[in-house]
Amino acid sequence: MKKLINGVDTVLSESLDGFCAAHADIVTLGEERKFVRRATLTPGKVALVSGGGSGHEPLHAGFVGHGMLDAACPGQVFTSPTPDQMLAAAAAVEQGGGVLFIVKNYEGDVMNFEMAAEMASGEVMTVVTNDDVAVENSDFSTGRRGVAGTLIVEKVVGAAAEAGADLAACKALGDRVNARTRSMGIALTSCTVPAAGKPTFTLAEDEMEMGVGIHGEPGRRRVKLMPAAGIAAELIEAIAGDLGAEARGDAILLVNGFGGTPAMELYVMYENARAELEKRGVRIARSLVGTYVTSLEMAGCSLTVTMLDEEIARHWDAPVHTAALRWKM
Amino acid sequence: MKKLINGVDTVLSESLDGFCAAHADIVTLGEERKFVRRATLTPGKVALVSGGGSGHEPLHAGFVGHGMLDAACPGQVFTSPTPDQMLAAAAAVEQGGGVLFIVKNYEGDVMNFEMAAEMASGEVMTVVTNDDVAVENSDFSTGRRGVAGTLIVEKVVGAAAEAGADLAACKALGDRVNARTRSMGIALTSCTVPAAGKPTFTLAEDEMEMGVGIHGEPGRRRVKLMPAAGIAAELIEAIAGDLGAEARGDAILLVNGFGGTPAMELYVMYENARAELEKRGVRIARSLVGTYVTSLEMAGCSLTVTMLDEEIARHWDAPVHTAALRWKM
Amino acid sequence: MAMTDVGEAAITALATAMAEAMFAHAGELTDLDQAIGDGDHGLNMKRGFEAVMAELPAIAAKPLPEALKAAGMQLVMKVGGASGPLYGTLFMTLGKEIGPAPDRQELAAALAAAIAAVKARGKSDTGQKTMLDVLAPVQAALAAGASIGEIRAVAGEAADATVPMRATKGRASFLGERSIGHMDPGARSSQLLVEAVCGVLGGGR
């Protein structure tokens, strides 16, 4: 395992310390590193709290700030954070408008946030994201995973909360954005969980994992490495197929790198995905290309499509000032 | 070689097409893909043109836009662009204020920009960046390489040009920022040039390259993998040692990923570098942590320190709106 | 089984045996989880039982019900992942349902209630290739009067029986057919915990 760390026991704490020091104008680290919160809170606003296992940086702490989250709870690498973290975060950022948990659909995350919601003193609602269409037979599993689409939910609901939407409205909007969002990804190489010290899976030099999860979970199947056009076609087929009749009109296209794939390749994927979507009558009205929801140093990428309407587009365009996403301020 | 591409001959063109489509609000692709230019130009302003071999994305095209470059010329992967590109770019963006070339110090880049400057019709000046202290005996070589510090030069001079500085002032400022900037990096893995099809170098599972260049050029020496603290200490020692007495007061600290290293590790490096610098009486007044000046998918990072003064800090803080760096607008 | 109060020494022995089992098998559990999950189960259980051990003097000083609740709360608050809330719920519910000096019947009833609480928390049931596929047969054997040796054997067979199962809960469910042929890591950790308890109660292996 080759990583820029001092040890597997300190990687998380040092990384959080560094993150909060580098972005001290935006964020503050909570006690015992239980959460990362905005440096400045807005009285009365609904407080958005997310979190999940670490290793997906910049998700979620990189999206704490004006126009997005109020706090993020970092778990151990690939392990859900614990209810004490969520309780501490909620207590720190709740400003009288209630708390909205934004949770990626993994049993660990869902159960831990659920326990926190049960134990919390104030009003709490929860949006669970589940945009990963790689999981085909969701009746026979715990359902679709929440992946890169979570960032779009956080951005859009964050803007609505900033604009004064109340807790129920934020929850409804979050559910609506999630329902209009689909993702799927592929991996070229494995990630290595620091504490495990060895790759989570192995792929031959000519293989890729189609439909991989952001923890390196296996996807639909292992296939021979394909050209970018073929990968884009299969991912967009899965996404558009699942959206069905909704896949018409304006969309956000997010091409998300998993950590080890450079921008050059992401833009190649963007170009191929764009062509596929336009063939199907989807117009790319907004684009985001970069490394946002990662799986440590895994090479690969995911495509995410969110079907826009006027409200979602307006909130997407609204100012945002976080460590990893910033515009108009 | 595992890359998200359709072929080694189309990777660059597709990537540029994707980049310009994804950021059509900011940039436009020049004819025959010779350059990427701002979508909107400012009459009278000094035109900043940079460029270099591809494979360092987002450098340079990702820094085209308000407050930074007017145009960037992408060469083949790791190969300087050619004079026809620079001539076409200069002609497209020159607005009456003359043209400033910003060139990383590699013989190929320097000579190609030099030939373009000789052939150009209008007024041209050139800033050559050479911030890489890994090159110790610069008397016996072609001198220090221009690496991640180039982004700081582009940002600061870009802001000055936006504020109305004339060509000579921009050139002088660029030289001054470069003179106050030092970088050094390390690699954990090699990159693979698409057309070459195999890694540029090989490192054993327990080795790293100390002082690596952004083309995978060998550095000072090959050493055993060190903890982050040791790496930060050696890099900062080289940087601060070279700055000498200037290494006092406020600085920008840029922790730059080479393409294959995830944010978690970059923030660990930031934390360790920050501690080293503060021990030496350097105060980190501005921070930038991310993947900005890359070497394809190489794992590793570089540290860059720029000693600030009021003018440089003011231009650093000024609004910028490019694909890869954006604030206050 | 204990008919007098389960005291400090017994609680310490039980907790220590469980913790040591988790520490000793952390690598194995992680390997199992790498095959069909996300490769952290061993680390999660280790972290949780480290937290329990750190609090052990305080925990063991309490009456059994309170000790179980406190240990469960440690697991909830420190493990994270899916297994944290589930094992936490298991121990906290055991603590709620049990008296300070349980006999076999009381223990069997409390374990049944705890398993039901896990099912509610996990929206899951037996047959889905999870820890429940070990916990439920162990509870049944306990209720049916099985000896410690028999219970230990039931736990081992039950863990083995998860190998051919297809997961429909937990991360392994994302694998569909491909989850077949691997032992469920949570089933294995449950088996190890049962074995640890049996070891203390039966005196050695």
Place this chain on the structure above:
Amino acid sequence: MAMTDVGEAAITALATAMAEAMFAHAGELTDLDQAIGDGDHGLNMKRGFEAVMAELPAIAAKPLPEALKAAGMQLVMKVGGASGPLYGTLFMTLGKEIGPAPDRQELAAALAAAIAAVKARGKSDTGQKTMLDVLAPVQAALAAGASIGEIRAVAGEAADATVPMRATKGRASFLGERSIGHMDPGARSSQLLVEAVCGVLGGGR
């Protein structure tokens, strides 16, 4: 050597031979450049001579001086890297200095001027482990009246002689001592170009 005008057929033969040498050895040049540079020299030269070949009918139709300038401009505009401006300058200067029907002396003088232009462009000199370490001895042999076979031998020995050199120009200079023990890629490409020309002029290898 030609005393009448170098015509279309000869220019075509010379350019084709040089291009084919670059195509055939692109992998080898890239390997050499991977050892002490950035691994693109073969690709660069291939791209440059592809551009020359694409324009060959137009180039070969020109008188020799114009043909050399046009080929040099193709190299400048298409190769990129360090070798583009350098080989481009070499051919463009040759074109400027040479007549349409050069004899040996004229060719030697033009090559001397072209080498001087390369040195000026590259701020370099012989002994720095670059293409100059092949070009300069080849020019000297040419000026001294060496036979084609002798010139070919000189080029080969000169390329070999770069192996023990320490680079002080080009990317290899960043390696310092570590540049020793590898042939310079630009020296090798110069040798190959010289060999190609010798092959055409001398009729075969």
